[in-house]
Amino acid sequence: MSSYHTAVRKTLKWYRKVMFELLLxxxxxxxxxxxxxxxxxxxxxxxxxxxxxxxxxxxQA
Incomplete structure (x- = not known):
């Protein structure tokens, strides 16, 4: 069960990164x-x- 949760979490991070890069x-x-x-x-x-x-x-400095 914990290995499944880790894979889902990594996928969500990947998805967020792609969406952020596209929008930016x-x-x-x-x-x-x-x-x-x-x-x-x-x-x-x-x-x-x-x-x-x-x-x-x-x-920002």
Whole structure:
């Protein structure tokens, strides 16, 4: 019984991780599209992700 419970728990963790990655990835891409539509400076998706990560780290510090 305990081995079954462990497998279910691991599956739920995997499922949550996939859903989180999909939602976060979609959110970042949508933000990048809006940024490129509104801003005069066009960024690649990699540059946008890098700047977003730096901004979030600085804001949390």
């Amino acid at each position: 990835g979609t959110t970042v891409v949508n933000s990048w599209i809006v940024h490129n539509m509104v801003s005069d400076t066009k960024l690649s998706i990699m540059e946008f992700r890098t700047q977003l990560a730096k901004y979030l780290v600085i804001e």
